[in-house]
Amino acid sequence: MxxxxxxxxxxxxxxxxxxxxxxxxxxxxxxxxxxxxxxxxxxxxxxxxxxxxxxxxxxxxxxxxGKEPMLVTEHPDLAVLKKKYETEILVKEGIIKELRSIILEKNQNKQSPDRQQLVG
The missing domain is CATH 1.10.260.40 (lambda repressor-like DNA-binding domains)
Incomplete structure (x- = not known):
C-alpha cells in the first residue's frame, strides 16, 4: 500500500x-x-x-x-511469560530466604563454619 x-x-x-x-x-x-x-x-x-x-x-x-503487517502480531505467549516469571520469582524467593537465613545467623552470632567463610 x-x-x-x-x-x-x-x-x-x-x-x-x-x-x-x-x-x-x-x-x-x-x-x-x-x-x-x-x-x-x-x-x-x-x-x-x-x-x-x-x-x-x-x-x-x-x-x-505503510510498513507491513497491518495487524499487530506481537501478542505475548501467556504460557511462556508465566513460566519465565514463575521461575524468576522462585529464584528471587530462594535468594531472599538464603539472605534472611544469613542475616539471622549473623545477628545471633550462630554462623555455621561454611557461612563464616562466605560472609566473613
Missing part, C-alpha cells in the same frame, strides 16, 4: 465498514471521514490517533508509514 488513503480503505474492508460506518464508530462527522477516505482531504493526526485507539490491533507503523 502506498498511501494512507489506501490503508484507510484496507482498514475499512478489514472491519467491513463503510466510510459512514467508520465515522459512526469514531464519533466523527460522516462528511469528514468520507473526505479522508476518498482522498479529497488528508487525514489529520487527531483522526489517525483516534483510529489507532479504537482499533488497537491495527499497527501504527502500518497505518502511518
Amino acid at each position: 502506498t498511501t494512507i488513503i489506501e490503508r484507510l480503505e484496507a482498514l475499512r474492508r478489514h472491519y467491513n465498514l463503510s466510510a459512514r460506518g467508520l465515522a459512526d464508530r469514531l464519533d466523527q462527522r460522516p462528511s469528514t471521514v468520507v473526505n479522508y477516505c476518498n482522498g479529497s482531504q488528508p487525514p489529520k493526526l487527531e483522526f489517525i490517533e483516534h483510529v489507532l485507539q479504537l482499533f488497537p490491533d491495527i499497527s501504527a507503523e502500518w497505518l502511518i508509514r
